[in-house]
């Protein structure tokens with residue numbers, strides 16, 4: 001139980017990778033605040049966790065592009081669980097796909113808002129709250145392998161994730177003296193609702209992406225959760241400022 005006595009918050013935990021992360025954290029002994037724009041899916045995930053680990057999970061509906069909602073999310077976590085040790089900033093979304101010359105400025109701004117700026121807004125409020133608590137803490141930002149090698153026809157999302165990686169390292173430098181560690185986890189292709197939908201529309205993409213991994217498959221959300229759990233726990237006490245891929249080796253293939 002590497003997270004026994006810890007309180008964790010996971011954003012975008014109503015489905016997909018965030019849901020998998022929240023479930024792994026709860027299975028490792030943490031109390032978990034499930035945050036999502038979709039309040040119903042957040043409630044459903046919290047209910048599932050509580051059926052396995054009674055009184056472990058609470059949920060909170062928030063649009064993380066709104067700084068006031070982020071402050072309320074932190075307040076709700078502190079009043080539910082009295083403290084906050086571990087944060088996973090997972091929520092992100094991309095608007096617009098296609099060649100770079102076809103993007104509208106609105107799509108670029110929306111993608112930056114949903115993937116980079118909202119994460120920065122979260123970090124701003126989170127770091128302040130963690131410093132005020134003055135206890136050791138760990139933060140994990142969910143990035144993407146697209147940040148490492150680029151992503152054709154999803155270039156603005158990839159660039160936003162590259163900014164997430166760099167922000168992770170800068171903030172890790174700023175808060176190390178406060179005993180706060182900050183890392184990023186970079187998933188390859190993971191079995192999530194969006195990816196399943198994409199594979200239904202483009203069956204050849206499934207085969208291509210499976211082959212791009214050394215392990216010849218895509219990953220499961222819980223496989224991201226395992227590394228996040230380790231990085232949020234005291235077992236990773238000497239790791240900060242790192243961007244670590246969980247991708248079946250696709251980033252070196």
Ligand SMILES: NC(=O)c1ccc[n+]([C@@H]2O[C@H](COP(=O)([O-])OP(=O)(O)OC[C@H]3O[C@@H](n4cnc5c(N)ncnc54)[C@H](O)[C@@H]3O)[C@@H](O)[C@H]2O)c1
Pocket residue numbers: 011012013014015016017018035036037038041062063064065090091092093114118142143144145186187188189190191192193194195
């Ligand atoms: N699925 C993949 O293969 C993959 C690969 C690399 C990186 N990622 C990253 O992993 C993370 C999770 O991806 P996913 O595929 O599980 O996504 P998803 O779309 O399945 O789930 C994202 C969740 O975040 C919530 N959300 C979106 N915008 C929000 C906002 N403004 N405020 C609050 N909640 C919001 C959504 O309601 C949803 O429940 C993202 O950061 C994504 O960029 C995913």
